Amino acid sequence: MTGERLFQGADWDFPTLQRIHDACEEIAESELGLNVYPNQIEVITAEQMLDAYCSVGMPLFYKHWSFGKHFAYQQASYRKGLMGLAYEIVINSSPCISYLMEENTATMQTLVIAHAAFGHNHFFKNNYLFKQWTDADGILDYLEFAKTYVAQCEDRHGRLAVEQTLDAAHALMSHGINRYPGKKLPDLRVEEKRAQYRRQHEESVFNDLWRTIPTGPVKSVATLSADRRRALLGLPQENILYFLEKTAPRLAPWQRELLRIVRHIAQYFYPQSQTKVMNEGTATYVHYRIMNRLHLQGQLSDGNFLEFLSSHTNVVFQPDFDSKYFSGFNPYALGFAMMQDIERIVTNPEDEDREWFPDIAGKGDTMGVLRDVWANYRDESFISQFLSPRLMRHFRMFHLHDDPAETAGIRVDAIHDERGYRRVRRALSRTYDVGFIDANIEVVDVDLAGDRHLMLRHTVLKGAQLNDTDAKRVLQHLADLWTYNVSLVEVDATGKVLKEYVANPRGLAAVA
Amino acid sequence: MVAIHIVDRRLNPGSKSLENRQRFLRRAKALVQQAVKKTSHDRDIKDVLEGGEVSIPLDGMDEPRFRREGGTRDMILPGNKKFIEGDMLPRSGGSGGKAGGAGEGDSEDAFRFVLSREEFVDLFLDDLELPDLAKRKLAEVESEGIRRAGYATSGSPANISIPRTVSRAMARRVALRRPKPEEIAALEAELLICGDEARRAELLAEIEALKAKAKRIPFIDPIDIRYRRFETTPKPIAQAVMFCLMDVSGSMTEHMKDLAKRFYTLLYVFLKRRYRHVEIVFIRHTDRAEEVDEDTFFHGPASGGTLVSSALQEMHEIVRSRFRPADWNIYAAQASDGDNSTSDGEVAGRLLTEKILPVSQFFAYLEVGQDAGLTFEMPDSSLWTLYERLRLAGAPLSMRKVCERSEIFPVFHDLFQRRVRQERAP
Numbered sequence: 001m002t003g004e005r006l007f008q009g010a011d012w013d014f015p016t017l018q019r020i021h022d023a024c025e026e027i028a029e030s031e032l033g034l035n036v037y038p039n040q041i042e043v044i045t046a047e048q049m050l051d052a053y054c055s056v057g058m059p060l061f062y063k064h065w066s067f068g069k070h071f072a073y074q075q076a077s078y079r080k081g082l083m084g085l086a087y088e089i090v091i092n093s094s095p096c097i098s099y100l101m102e103e104n105t106a107t108m109q110t111l112v113i114a115h116a117a118f119g120h121n122h123f124f125k126n127n128y129l130f131k132q133w134t135d136a137d138g139i140l141d142y143l144e145f146a147k148t149y150v151a152q153c154e155d156r157h158g159r160l161a162v163e164q165t166l167d168a169a170h171a172l173m174s175h176g177i178n179r180y181p182g183k184k185l186p187d188l189r190v191e192e193k194r195a196q197y198r199r200q201h202e203e204s205v206f207n208d209l210w211r212t213i214p215t216g217p218v219k220s221v222a223t224l225s226a227d228r229r230r231a232l233l234g235l236p237q238e239n240i241l242y243f244l245e246k247t248a249p250r251l252a253p254w255q256r257e258l259l260r261i262v263r264h265i266a267q268y269f270y271p272q273s274q275t276k277v278m279n280e281g282t283a284t285y286v287h288y289r290i291m292n293r294l295h296l297q298g299q300l301s302d303g304n305f306l307e308f309l310s311s312h313t314n315v316v317f318q319p320d321f322d323s324k325y326f327s328g329f330n331p332y333a334l335g336f337a338m339m340q341d342i343e344r345i346v347t348n349p350e351d352e353d354r355e356w357f358p359d360i361a362g363k364g365d366t367m368g369v370l371r372d373v374w375a376n377y378r379d380e381s382f383i384s385q386f387l388s389p390r391l392m393r394h395f396r397m398f399h400l401h402d403d404p405a406e407t408a409g410i411r412v413d414a415i416h417d418e419r420g421y422r423r424v425r426r427a428l429s430r431t432y433d434v435g436f437i438d439a440n441i442e443v444v445d446v447d448l449a450g451d452r453h454l455m456l457r458h459t460v461l462k463g464a465q466l467n468d469t470d471a472k473r474v475l476q477h478l479a480d481l482w483t484y485n486v487s488l489v490e491v492d493a494t495g496k497v498l499k500e501y502v503a504n505p506r507g508l509a510a511v512a
Numbered sequence: 513m514v515a516i517h518i519v520d521r522r523l524n525p526g527s528k529s530l531e532n533r534q535r536f537l538r539r540a541k542a543l544v545q546q547a548v549k550k551t552s553h554d555r556d557i558k559d560v561l562e563g564g565e566v567s568i569p570l571d572g573m574d575e576p577r578f579r580r581e582g583g584t585r586d587m588i589l590p591g592n593k594k595f596i597e598g599d600m601l602p603r604s605g606g607s608g609g610k611a612g613g614a615g616e617g618d619s620e621d622a623f624r625f626v627l628s629r630e631e632f633v634d635l636f637l638d639d640l641e642l643p644d645l646a647k648r649k650l651a652e653v654e655s656e657g658i659r660r661a662g663y664a665t666s667g668s669p670a671n672i673s674i675p676r677t678v679s680r681a682m683a684r685r686v687a688l689r690r691p692k693p694e695e696i697a698a699l700e701a702e703l704l705i706c707g708d709e710a711r712r713a714e715l716l717a718e719i720e721a722l723k724a725k726a727k728r729i730p731f732i733d734p735i736d737i738r739y740r741r742f743e744t745t746p747k748p749i750a751q752a753v754m755f756c757l758m759d760v761s762g763s764m765t766e767h768m769k770d771l772a773k774r775f776y777t778l779l780y781v782f783l784k785r786r787y788r789h790v791e792i793v794f795i796r797h798t799d800r801a802e803e804v805d806e807d808t809f810f811h812g813p814a815s816g817g818t819l820v821s822s823a824l825q826e827m828h829e830i831v832r833s834r835f836r837p838a839d840w841n842i843y844a845a846q847a848s849d850g851d852n853s854t855s856d857g858e859v860a861g862r863l864l865t866e867k868i869l870p871v872s873q874f875f876a877y878l879e880v881g882q883d884a885g886l887t888f889e890m891p892d893s894s895l896w897t898l899y900e901r902l903r904l905a906g907a908p909l910s911m912r913k914v915c916e917r918s919e920i921f922p923v924f925h926d927l928f929q930r931r932v933r934q935e936r937a938p
């Protein structure tokens with residue numbers, strides 16, 4: 001019992017928040033060794049929380065009707081009591097902004113500060129995906145720019161034209177992401193310079209003698225130029241928005257900029273969807289450690305600690321598959337369980353753990369191992385590396401394989417036993433693999449010399465084809481941006497064409 | 513120690529999403545309007561415009577994405593109780609069947625949300641327009657606005673106009689050649705380095721004179737001060753009176769009264785949007801007319817013959833005694849099943865054309881019929897024939913026939929549809 005109580009009862013005021021933050025910070029830095037962005041804590045009302053929901057949690061966003069639609073929907077369900085609001089929203093920015101609801105009790109505020117302002121914050125700052133793909137310092141400025149730019153475009157080019165462009169861009173948003181970093185895409189102008197340079201060099205070292213040297217069979221001119229064209233356009237290209245922005249023949253400059261904005265925002269959120277389990281697991285583990293320490297130090301009364309435990313258990317509750325509450329794995333539950341499991345393996349391993357995790361078992365430095373894990377993995381790799389047999393038994397995991405061609409039913413492929421551990425783990429990590437989550441659609445070719453027909457290909461995995469209605473609508477949007485015909489073929493692994501879509505552009509304000 | 517910043521955002525203006533919401537409504541306008549009309553059909557007339565939940569088809573408002581469906585699926589589920597590897601689970605209703613999640617949103621084919629009263633009414637009355645909004649009266653009391661009216665030399669200190677005051681002070685200083693401080697400073701500087709006695713005396717005198725002059729001409733003089741002047745202006749407010757005339761003789765059934773009531777309600781709501789003051793006068797008539805309150809109007813029992821002219825006469829008298837046509841916009845809507853005693857036609861026609869129509873902005877005649885399908889095959893009623901004759905002769909009458917509830921809105925809409933502005937002599 002070293003510290004004084006941070007607060008009594010449920011009420012809080014701003015000095016209390018400050019004290020809570022300082023107490024959490026002390027533990028986060030000295031005991032957990034977290035490295036966080038500066039914190040900014042904002043207290044908001046329920047109404048404002050609803051507002052924040054509808055602009056994907058960001059404090060400022062450009063205007064678009066779809067956000068209004070979500071707002072209307074969520075407002076209706078909130079008023080009817082169908083939906084509770086989150087306790088907090090945290091933004092990956094520097095300073096790291098956490099929103100706290102004013103309705104929360106003092107205990108909840110402590111929990112939320114420990115969870116968001118330290119747990120998520122540390123994860124944002126240190127995880128490689130966020131480091132690689134997001135610019136925490138710049139995001140708020142960029143959103144400000146985006147908002148102003150969209151508003152200016154509306155003034156200049158009319159609301160309708162902007163709306164149509166944004167609609168189309170939103171439809172393609174999930175295909176506006178660079179999944180592989182670092183590849184410098186050939187710039188047409190640079191490419192041209194290089195070609196020129198090469199020609200000059202060839203001229204300067206010209207020697208007729210080389211012509212007489214025999215070579216292999218010559219590629220026909222047609223295939224050569226097609227290959228070359230594809231290479232120049234960077235095809236195949238899976239970032240459709242990027243391709244349109246750079247190559248669409250008849251887009252106005254402001255439309256390209258709008259596509260770019262949507263693309264950048266999609267890219268900013270890309271790491272979040274890949275690290276749901278880890279992110280929540282980290283934050284939950286951090287708040288659990290901090291709250292326990294506060295309680296041990298006597299800064300948190302027993303009553304408040306019980307209140308915390310009650311909400312904590314609610315958050316990490318994992319219903320069984322046959323429960324009516326079940327809707328997939330709860331990322332909080334799985335993440336937290338895995339973090340705690342790693343702690344156990346590091347400090348108090350069993351023989352099984354020594355065999356499965358020779359690198360970390362019994363190493364002793366829990367926080368060192370965890371910080372390393374938090375920095376260098378995403379959900380898929382995290383699960384495939386660190387899900388222990390013990391945890392699979394704990395959750396009683398099993399693997400179902402549902403093949404529509406199998407008439408007898410759904411097969412139980414593996415369960416939590418010696419034979420199944422690795423298969424269960426691999427299959428679970430698969431379900432978090434972005435490569436499997438999003439449809440694999442690429443721009444494969446464009447007939448620039450002919451009718452400028454844009455060709456896309458969907459490589460069908462495991463027989464999952466596109467929803468027909470939606471695919472047609474999205475293609476329509478795509479055709480409107482491209483302003484020439486667009487086709488999409490669905491091809492299975494053997495190269496067999498399963499289905500073909502064609503969309504013609506509607507004559508609209510794309511060129512206005 | 514990392515810096516922390518606690519911000520209280522609770523007082524920030526809320527409803528940041530308002531604009532997005534309006535955009536959404538604007539986009540979904542046609543759909544929402546349909547939904548609003550549909551909703552208002554089913555509603556009680558009193559809360560027809562209360563706002564509330566509407567539901568629109570998802571179709572028009574969806575945001576398409578490339579989604580995949582079908583194919584083989586692999587799932588990892590928690591909570592195994594009895595399965596072992598290789599078990600086959602039956603597909604329909606099987607324990608594994610509901611898991612996996614088919615993607616949200618498919619299950620719902622309609623999108624429900626809540627409209628505020630304002631939004632509801634706006635959509636409801638959109639693109640309707642009142643005919644002839646010409647008359648406007650300057651009312652005495654409650655509609656005073658304040659507006660800026662130049663500057664004054666007197667006023668309260670709070671109203672001092674600093675720019676104006678300073679610029680006048682400057683003008684005065686320039687005009688009176690008040691010495692500038694720099695001028696004096698320059699002379700004083702010269703004085704410091706000057707060795708010549710005569711020149712020093714000269715400089716001293718000059719500085720003295722300039723200082724005295726600067727003292728005589730103040731930097732800001734009370735005569736420079738100007739005050740912002742405000743004056744109150746009476747704002748014209750338009751007020752309207754709406755006459756509801758209804759035949760309550762025995763031939764009017766409850767159904768017909770209901771139709772009439774719906775029409776009156778719409779008209780009332782509509783007028784209420786345009787005018788701050790709307791008064792309603794209910795006149796019911798059989799073979800004689802009386803002014804009654806709303807309840808009696810719709811529900812009070814009455815029986816007798818039918819003399820339309822009595823109601824018109826009553827209206828005329830009320831207008832004369834209470835609503836000076838110069839001050840009031842007068843709207844009248846008459847509902848009847850069309851019966852009128854034959855002898856009354858001439859009197860009614862004359863009253864209407866000579867007394868009522870000249871003072872009215874708008875006169876609508878609504879003939880309510882018994883049931884769908886029957887009325888239009890019947891010959892025109894006596895009142896319809898009479899009004900039709902007047903209308904063809906050029907009287908500004910609007911008339912429609914209604915048999916069913918669902919026709920009320922279209923008819924109303926039709927009557928008040930925004931039309932191309934006609935040229936009107938001033």
